[in-house]
Every structure is written in C-alpha cells, then in structure tokens.
Amino acid sequence: MEKEIIFEAKHMRKEFGPTIALKDVDFTLRRGEIRGLVGENGSGKSTIMSIASGMQPATKGEMFYKGQPWKPGSMVEAQDAGISMILQEANTIPGVTVAQNIFSGHEAEFSKFGIISMPKMKKAAQKVLESFGIGHIKAGDLIDQYTFEDRKLVELVRCVTDQTEILVVDETTTALSLEGREILYKLIHKMADQGKAIVFVSHDMDEILEQCTDLTVLRDGDIIGHLTREEMDAPDAVKTIRYMMVGREIGDKYYREDYDTSHGAEVALELQDVSLGKIKHFNLKLHKGEIIGMGGLSGCGMHDIGRIAYGLEKLSGGKVLRNGKEIRTPLQAINSGVGYISKNRDTEALILNGPIQDNIVLPSIPALEKKTFISPRAEKKLSDREIGNYRIKCHGGRQYVNTLSGGNKQKVSFGKWTAKGSEVIIMDCPTRGVDIGVKQAMYTLIEDMKKEGKAILMISEELSELIGMADRLIIMKDFEVTHQVERNPDLKQTDLIEYMI
C-alpha cells in the first residue's frame, strides 16, 4: 500500500533573473520516505526544498502540505508548521551560548514577567543535546568555541523538534565529521520510522545509496527520473544515476585505474619530527610524482598537517624542508614551489569578491613584475591560459568569482597554483561540494599532475577518493598516525575505518 502523501509541488517554476533554476517540476513526498535529491550544481535540487521551507517564494506553481495549500512566508513559519531545513552554510548565531542558539525564537518558554531564566534554558538545552547523543557539547558554553562540525550539530538540534514532519538536509554532511554523520543518519532513520519524511540533498553518492529509500535525479531544472530502493540496489545503479545527472556517458573511468605506485626518488617535501599542539614528532616524506593521501576524522589533525607543510603554523618542534631549505612562512613555501588549497575554499582559498583573473595571478605577481610594473596583458594571458586549461565556465577573467558555481570556484583555486608552476601541491578536501562531472575532471587533472612529476599531498574526509587516487595512504586518529598502506586493488573503506574511530 502506498504511504500517505505529506508534501506535493505542482508545476513549480523558479527564476533568478535570467537563470531558470526550476522549469516545471512536479514533486511528491510520502511519509516514511528518506528521499535523496541528486543533481549537478545548478540542477535545482536545493531550490525545490528551499521554496518548500519558506526560504524563497516560487515564481509559479502551487504546493500542498498535509493536504492543504501551502505558501510559507518565512523559514520560521515553515519550521513552526513542521518543515525544517538544515542549510549548507553555517547558520548559528555567534557570540551567544549553545542553549540560546537552540532555543532562539522560543525564549518565551523560559521566561517569567519578561525575564528569561538562563539556568532553566541551559538545563533544557543540555537535555536535548543528550537526547541527540551529543552530550560533549555543553549548553552553557559560547557557541564560538566549538568547531564548524559541532556547530552544525547544534543547528540540527535546533531544527528538529517533536513537531518536525519534514526534515530537509541540504549538503550538510560535507560539513560534518564521521561521528556527526552517524548521529544524523540515526536520527533520519528514526524519524522515517515514525512516519515523518526526510529529504536528503547530497553530492555523496555512496551516502545517498546507503541511506535513502527513494531517489530523485534532477538536471538543469527538470526532474529526470526516480529510482526506488530496488533500482538503487541494482549492480550498475551508480552508473545509471551518473548518466541521468550529467546527461552523457561519463565513462567508467573515475579514479585512477593503475596500481603503479612508483615515483621519483627525490624528496619534494619533508616534514621532519614536527610538533604542533597535540601533534607530536610527525614525520613525512613526499616524493616527486607521488600522491600521498591523508584520511581520518576531521578533528584528527590531518588538516593541521596540511597547514604545517605550507608554513602557516608556528611549530613547537621539528621543521618542514623543501630542497634542503626550511619553510616557515607561506611566502617561503610559494617561493620554493609549494602551493596550498585550503579546505575553506570560500573564506581562505579565494577572494570571492574579486575577478577570476586577480585570483589566479595573485601568487604569481612577483614573477610577473618587471621593475615594479605588472603588465595587464601578461596578467590576462596567464589567467586566460588557466581558464582555458581548466575549462572554467565564465564570460572571461573579469567575471567575479562569487558568480561561479562551486566546481568552477575550485578550478580557480587549482588554477592559482598551476599558474604559479608549483611543484608540490597540498590540497585539503579538493573536491568538497563539487559535482561528479567536475570531480571526474579533477581526478584526471590530479593524475596528470602526478605524471608531470608534481608531488601531491591530498587530505580528504572522503576515503573513497583517497583509495582511488593515492599512492600511499596515511590514516590519522587523535593526532597520531594509526595506519599506513600502499595503493592496491584490494583496499576497501571498511579496512580503514577501524583505524579512524
């Protein structure tokens, strides 16, 4: 028997100026479903649910929620009615406590004669946190002292109440640590069992296939197809879904296909006995033409290793060496041919509010300089070369980076370092929030870099891409290396997870 329909959208259309995000979409959601929504960047997958949850109105079309016409005026209105959405971006209020974040908008529940009882609120918040299994977050603490991952969990706690009927999880898992993800997965399955509905928007195909009961694929503002659980379990499901998303055969080749771990004998970058905070006496030798993958939970220290290798941190011991010279600052790193792509692309790797060209040439400015003069023609030539090589979708180098899609932004941050001719590239979460089509192109690019003899330190929270790309894999846990393994065809994620948790 088909389950009761909880939400329905008919002929939904959404335009942003000249861009059409949704063409004419019919979408039905039933109780007990965990519905995956996949599609490339700009396919409209986030837009559907952002309209349903009151973030923005549709241009055309109608919606029904629990059988009644539905037209929310704001996200708060939608949340009170039972539709909650957890967004991609950080959405907590800085400068106040965890408890104040959880109960923002509901302060009246804890107040008498206009005065809020903070101890009462704190107690209630702590109880909720415990019930979600994240008691390590203390309700009385300032939200700012928690990591991005923990703040995301606080957001989850704030969004989900007993009244929540539909929970929309929009690309949230990329911002969560593995433990955080487990908490989220447990929660959505529990909610589905209670007859609520979940919409799961994600780029991570493995996650979608593992967690969802149904799947809807979007492309260019249209719904392309629908897969049931049985169809998702079919042997070539991933290939089918990718084909539906991209609209063309992207081929079987995704990660590297060879298992040749040979590389140059020359050491390109060496971390010698480095210590920083909880990281003690860490050693690493990265060779020319080698890809070293580093994996672990997000707080395991692997991201710090990337920053250390680039000279961003003041070490308490040991040194970072390149060609026998010590690297202490990013400037020294760059001058010796090291590039770094931060995992925080929008805040650290790119100047969003600036042209593509200025971003690409920024590290190369000293090289372009002739007696203080920097020729605009030389800048344009360099930038156009990278735009062409990476096939960055844009009108030209003067276009602002904040108008690009996530994948194209990431290409710009890659372009910065290839323009500079970096020989060693440290990439922290290089494919975070990037479509599969672009991901595939990036993996090919990383493989080409290896062939050119570039040394790559690839830090990632996605084990599958590390297994797929690295010559040697280092797993870290609690700031220590717990496992090292050479590239081989039999390597599986499950073999590695035990060393991470």
Added chain:
Amino acid sequence: MTAIAQEREKQTLQQWLKKHGSSVASIGGLLFCAVFFTITTGLKGESIWSASKLSTLIGDVIVTALMAVGAVFIYSLGNMDVSIGKQVGLYSTLLVLIGNATGSLPIAILACLVIAVIIGIINGSAGELLHMYSVISSVVFMMVLSGISTIIYSNLGTRNISMNPGIDLTLFRQPWFMVLVLAVETAVISYFFYFTKFGKYARAIGANQTATSQSGVNIILYRVIPYIFLAVCLVTASLFQMGYTGAASDSTGTGFEMNVMVSLILGGMPLKGGMKSKVACAIIGSLTFSLLAVGLPIIGVPTKMTFLIKAIIFLAVVLITCRQKSGPLPR
C-alpha cells in the same frame, strides 16, 4: 521587438546597473551638481564657471583632492585614517618652521617628506602590530599629533606662524599649477594602484586578507606601505594648504579627515575596501564636494545651512551606494 527580447534587455540593464551602480551614482551626482549649479548660478548672474569662481573652485578642491587621492590606498584596505587632518596641520607647521629656519623651501619639503614617511610607517604599523582596528590606532595617533602641535605652538608662544616673505609661495596659488600637481599625483598614484603589486595587494587584502596571506603576501608590510603613500600625498596637500595663505596655525587641518571621507564616499569608494576601490573615486568625490561648497553660497544658501544640505546629499549617496543588500542567492 518581441516580449522576450524586451525582457532580456531589461535584465541586461539590471545586471549592468547592479555591477556599475555606485559608479553611476557617483558620476551622476557630480554631473547633477555641475548642471544644477551651471543653471542656478547663471540665473543669479554669477556663473560658477566664471574665472574668479573657477579659481576659487580649484583652490577649494585641490587640498581635499590631493589628500583623498593618497587616502585611496588606505580605504582600499578597508581601513580609515582619522589622523589625516592633524598630519596636514603638523606638516604645514613644519614647512613654515623649517622653511624659515633654513631659508629654503626645497629643504623644508625634503625634511617634511622624511618625517612624513616615518610618521606613515608608525601610523600604519601601530594598528597591525598591536592588533587594533586601524581606525582606533589612528585616533590615538591623531591625539599624539595634537599633543605635539600643542607643544610646538605653546613653546612658540603663538597660535599661528607665517612663512618668511623671502620665500616665494605664489606658485602654489596658481590654478594651473594646482591642476598640474593634482594630475601628476593622480597619475603616479594610479600607476602604483593599478600596475604594481602595492595596489594589487592592497585591494586583495581589503577583499580577503586570509586568502591573500595564503597566496604568499606579507600582510603587515603591504598594510604599512599604503600609509607611506598617504603621508607623501599629505605633504603635497600641506604645501598647497600652507602656500595659499603663507601661514600655519594650531588649527590648520582640523576636520580634513572628514572631508576626505565624505569625498571618497561621494565618489563611490566602497567603505569595506577591496577590488572595487578606484582612484577616480577621489577625484569625482572631491569635485562634487567642492562644487557644493562653492556653489551653494552663490545661489544664496546661507552658510549656516550648507552643512545640512551637504549632510542630506551625503546620506542620499550612502543609501544608494554603501548599503548592504542581502537576500537568498540563487544556487
């Protein structure tokens, strides 16, 4: 024309306006003032473009414009400097004192430039090294300079000093020379701002300091250098300020920092700094500001009212150009 083509044209116009809105507002503001005063002062029988008024206009615009052009670097960092007026006061005083003591204006200028560069370095690095907001460190700096000026004038036992008549300052009162110096300064600053790493790094730091630092830019160094450019431009401005009257006093330069700020904002300078900062903002803004200052009294607006009118115009421009627009972005 079909409806679709019309719609597309409308959207292209909207996008163009979104991108160039602040330039349109600032240039539009200048053109409006120019046309408005041409007509109204003409009706009053004393055209703003008459030789005498034009020379007043140039005399009014020169000091503000010379300062504002130098301040473009600072504002592009997203910084603000409220010690500008006191610096001009001190440099004017030093020009007179050193000029009188040595009997040579070139020596006075050179000595002043050396002092200005030192002051620029201290002014720029104080905020960086002490991790303060630049505006706060410049307030402290303003107070220090006030103190120095008070000590100088109380030691001299007077509140104003004049340049020895033996030193000829007539050149600094010539409109053609004012225009020439402003043109040269604008060209030099534009070169450094657009075609060298100093300007490129300053704008990049203003737009995203972390990303700029991770691209290998020494943030402290390139945050301090703009203050040196400013200091040199302030000495140039002081020359014309002092040269106009041949004197300096303990109140010379008072409030100039506000004139610079208002001019830059009128010219469309983004207060957050960054990639949209332009040298032209300084020129456009100073011209608008001076047109108002010279034009309003001619059309019979009492001097007591001019501040209010300037404030209203300033508010209107700020509302058009500097206001934050937010809303959900398409994804």
